[in-house]
Structures are given as C-alpha cells and as structure tokens.
Amino acid sequence: MEKSVVAFAPGRVELLGNHTDYNEGLALAAAIDRGVTICAEKLVSDMIEITSETNGREAKVSLKNLRRLQAEPWADYPIGVINILREAGLEIGSMRLRVSSNLPIGSGLSSSAAFEVATAVAALALFGLSMRPMALAQLCQKAENEFVGVRCGLLDQASSVFGKKDEVILL
Numbered sequence: 443m444e445k446s447v448v449a450f451a452p453g454r455v456e457l458l459g460n461h462t463d464y465n466e467g468l469a470l471a472a473a474i475d476r477g478v479t480i481c482a483e484k485l486v487s488d489m490i491e492i493t494s495e496t497n498g499r500e501a502k503v504s505l506k507n508l509r510r511l512q513a514e515p516w517a518d519y520p521i522g523v524i525n526i527l528r529e530a531g532l533e534i535g536s537m538r539l540r541v542s543s544n545l546p547i548g549s550g551l552s553s554s555a556a557f558e559v560a561t562a563v564a565a566l567a568l569f570g571l572s573m574r575p576m577a578l579a580q581l582c583q584k585a586e587n588e589f590v591g592v593r594c595g596l597l598d599q600a601s602s603v604f605g606k607k608d609e610v611i612l613l
Contacts, residue, residue, distance in 0.1 A: 473605020522589030555598035
C-alpha cells in the first residue's frame with residue numbers, strides 16, 4: 443500500500459484592513475475552525491487526480507502538462523500549487539488528492555487559500571519535503587495570482603499557514 447498523508451488548512455476571518463494587504467497596508471486576521479482537508483497518496487502514473495467530496499466532481503491532468511482546466515476551474519487551485527512547487531525545483535510527483543471542505547465557497551473565509559495551503563502541505567509531506575512557513579504562504583499566493591489568475595495579497599494564505607487557535611495574525 444502506498445503512503446498517504448492528510449493535511450488540514452483553516453479558513454480565516456479578517457478583523458481589520460480589508461484589501462490593504464495587497465496595497466502594502468496592515469491587516470489583522472484570525473484562523474477559524476473550518477477549513478479544507480486533503481488526503482493525498484502517490485500514484486505510479488504521470489497524473490494528478492483530484493476528487494472533491496464537497497462538490498462531487500473529479501479532475502485529472504498530466505503531470506507533464508499542468509494547465510488550467512476550463513471544465514473544472516475549482517481544480518486550478520491545487521494544480522497551480524503543484525505547478526509552482528515544481529517550478530521552484532521541488533520534486534513533486536504524481537498523486538491523488540481527495541478533498542473535503544466545510545468552508546462555504548465565496549463567503550469571504552478564504553476557502554481558496556485554505557485549498558492551496560492544504561494542497562501544498564499534503565504534497566510536501568507526501569514527498570518528504572519541507573519549506574519555511576512564509577515561503578509556503580508566498581508560493582500559494584503565487585499560484586493563485588499567476589496560475590489561477592486571481593489577484594490577492596498574502597493575508598489569506600499567511601492566515602491559513604500561521605493561524606492558531608485563539609490567536610490573531612498581524613500582517
């Protein structure tokens with residue numbers, strides 16, 4: 443049986459500084475108890491397979507041709523993270539991701555950032571790799587900005603990486 447890992451990344455609430463993080467201002471946020479959980483396992487093929495228990499959808503893409511999937515745009519977030527990890531020189535191989543979330547999508551709780559961070563944490567653990575926490579947050583932000591095409595600051599990803607129970611994050 444292949445090794446599998448489980449990763450969780452929380453969503454966040456923004457307390458102060460709405461939209462100031464990407465305009466070089468300060469923001470205050472806190473992680474919440476809801477988030478994204480990913481179970482990842484290695485595959486012997488050259489594919490990335492993603493199954494969402496939340497929306498009942500599946501997506502597949504070749505590791506040799508990581509690209510956005512017009513028919514499954516929700517899968518662009520983990521594909522983008524894997525692409526950026528590989529561009530950074532990390533040896534991330536084929537895998538299956540099973541995703542579940544109790545974060546409402548589009549509700550301002552940073553479900554996309556939690557999806558990205560959970561993907562990165564799972565992929566790194568699966569392949570025995572590590573990364574500094576801030577570099578991880580920046581990599582996930584880069585995936586959302588450059589691969590998915592959504593402009594966002596670092597607050598969402600940093601909140602998901604650094605968030606702890608009963609603490610706030612100043613960024």
